[in-house]
Amino acid sequence: MGVKERKERDKVEMRDKILQSAQHLFLAKGFDQISIRNIAEAIEYSPATIYLYFKDKNEIIHALHLDGFRLLVRHFEPLVKFTDPFERLIEMGNAYIKFATNNPGVYELLFVRTEPMKHITNRLDEEWKEGDRAFDVLFQTVSQCQQSGHFKGLDTQNLSMMIWSFIHGLCSLGISNHITHVKEARDKKLVVDAVMASTYQTFQTVMERLKA
Amino acid sequence: MGVKERKERDKVEMRDKILQSAQHLFLAKGFDQISIRNIAEAIEYSPATIYLYFKDKNEIIHALHLDGFRLLVRHFEPLVKFTDPFERLIEMGNAYIKFATNNPGVYELLFVRTEPMKHITNRLDEEWKEGDRAFDVLFQTVSQCQQSGHFKGLDTQNLSMMIWSFIHGLCSLGISNHITHVKEARDKKLVVDAVMASTYQTFQTVMERLKA
DNA sequence: ATCTAAAAATAAACACCGTTTAGTAATTTT
DNA sequence: AAAATTACTAAACGGTGTTTATTTTTAGAT
Incomplete structure (x- = not known):
């Protein structure tokens, strides 16, 4: 039976x-x-x-969306080896950028396209779990940085959101070819990566100055 | 004749x-x-x-793209009244966010969609002028901030890029409905705006601490 | 084994899309 | 008025997501 x-x-x-x-x-x-x-x-x-x-194509895309998130989370896993929270924060940014540039299509799916989010909209709590979890990894790290005395007087949630916004902005601009205003754009792929790298380097410096 | x-x-x-x-x-x-x-x-x-x-649909979209940039530049015009460069920088961010949230479709066209950029690709110098000019407004302001003694030891280009990345990331996440992980998402539109506002507030604080 | 009811799969259609081709209608030049 | 050029379009090509009616397959009961 x-x-x-x-x-x-x-x-x-x-x-x-x-x-x-x-x-x-x-x-x-x-x-x-x-x-x-x-x-x-x-x-x-x-x-x-x-x-x-x-039900429709959006449901399929949303399913791919979930898979993409699992891939992102896998990029974060090696970070446990960094015991210093600030160092981990910086490396998290590198991992995120690496994920985005190595999987531009997946990144677009996760954070740029509106289709998968449209599918969620109503039942957010059940469906955006993966997003919540990924954000929480960042939140926890920022929180630990603050427990170590960094970023004094800044709201953890807001600061995490700020960091995510920056990193996402950088990746999004890179992937969508909007960083091409840099004059020395000969071999594009290389130059875009270089701009992203030095921009992130600057961000890193800024965050370090914020430690005090 | x-x-x-x-x-x-x-x-x-x-x-x-x-x-x-x-x-x-x-x-x-x-x-x-x-x-x-x-x-x-x-x-x-x-x-x-x-x-x-x-020639094709992309050419039409690219033409709309140019119009969108003109609209953005118009949002920047009132900024001349802020004589203090740092204040102008902050207000520029507000103007940018306002532009993005009031014209989400246009913003998407300018900075998220890849179609208009595809159309440009080759003859960048002629066609990405508007983008260059808009970025230059930011660059000049950052430069003036540095001339006033702020942001010491940071590369102007990189810092400008960092600021743009952050603001763009914030707007892009807001528009694409990716800020919905905030639990108290009742009336969404409002909450998204609120998150964007407080994130930008945090960024402002960070930039102020960077003055020294 | 046969009949029946339910489940699974599909063919065909609907209403769209960007783009091209070949031919028609209008206008200007000779 | 005839010829040549320009402006326009009907119709088709190959694509899209989705729905409906129909057929095929499968499962359970007689």
Whole structure:
């Protein structure tokens, strides 16, 4: 009488298959190439079948969104080895930048595109958990910095938000090719990275001065 | 023998008409509703006609892009009344945030979407002038702050870039609904604005501490 | 084994999209 | 008035997300 159970497994399997194909298309050919029809062809089913497993395309994109967050969190894991909270904070920025420049498409999905957020909107508490957790890693580190006597008189939440805003702004400008105003833009990819690096270096200096 | 002249005027007029319709569609119904077919219907011509005046859709979007920059620059104009460079810097941030939150679509067009930048890519020098000029306003102000003795030992270009990154990050997160991790998100619009305001307040404090 | 009801998959259509091509209509030049 | 140029468009191509009606497959009961 394990029919029901098997069917449920099959359903999950199919969902996974769809998501895998979507992710593959996304990573191989970019956001625009995630189309229901492309996914359908990849899994060798008709486009309509996909709608038996997902409400609409946004739900698929949102699922990819979650996967992206897991990848980001994985970038943060090695940070535990930095015992000094300030050092960890700085390295967290480097990890974040590395994640963004190595996975620009994923980054765009997580923090630039509005589609995945639209899908959430209502039931925020359940769905934005991953975002909360990632932000909390930052929050905790900032908090520990303050316990060590840094950043006196600044609100932890606001300061964390400020740091995130800066780092996100830098990554977002870099990825969207908006840093090209730098005159010596010969080999672009390299120059953008260089600008991001020296800008972050400056930020680092600023944060160090703020220690006192 | 003013036939040629009249025809040239007509051509310009038609271009304007197309752009006006595009802008109207954009502001009224959002980025996605800028379609060649919608524009064509609005100006009561066939879709194919539009291609006699613009190479492709990207060229139209890029033209809107330029208009958006003019709007941004207009937001900066009242800043001349602040004679103290640091005060002007802070107010510039307020003006930028105001521009972004009042014109989220336009902001997205200018600094988030990659389409308009794609269109530029090659001939950067001619086309990214507006961007250069806007950045220069910031650069000059930061420079004047340093001449007044602030921000000692920091590279002007890097510091300007850092400030822009922060402000852009804040606006970008706000507009794309990525600030919703704040728990007390009841009336969203309001809360997002509040978070942006207090984050910017913190940034302001940080910059003030950096004066010395 | 057969019939039936439920579940799964799909073909085909709808309403869009950007863009191109080939042909028509209007205008200017000769 | 005829020829040449310019302005315009109908129709098609290949794409998109999504829905509806229909068919195929599967499961359970007789």
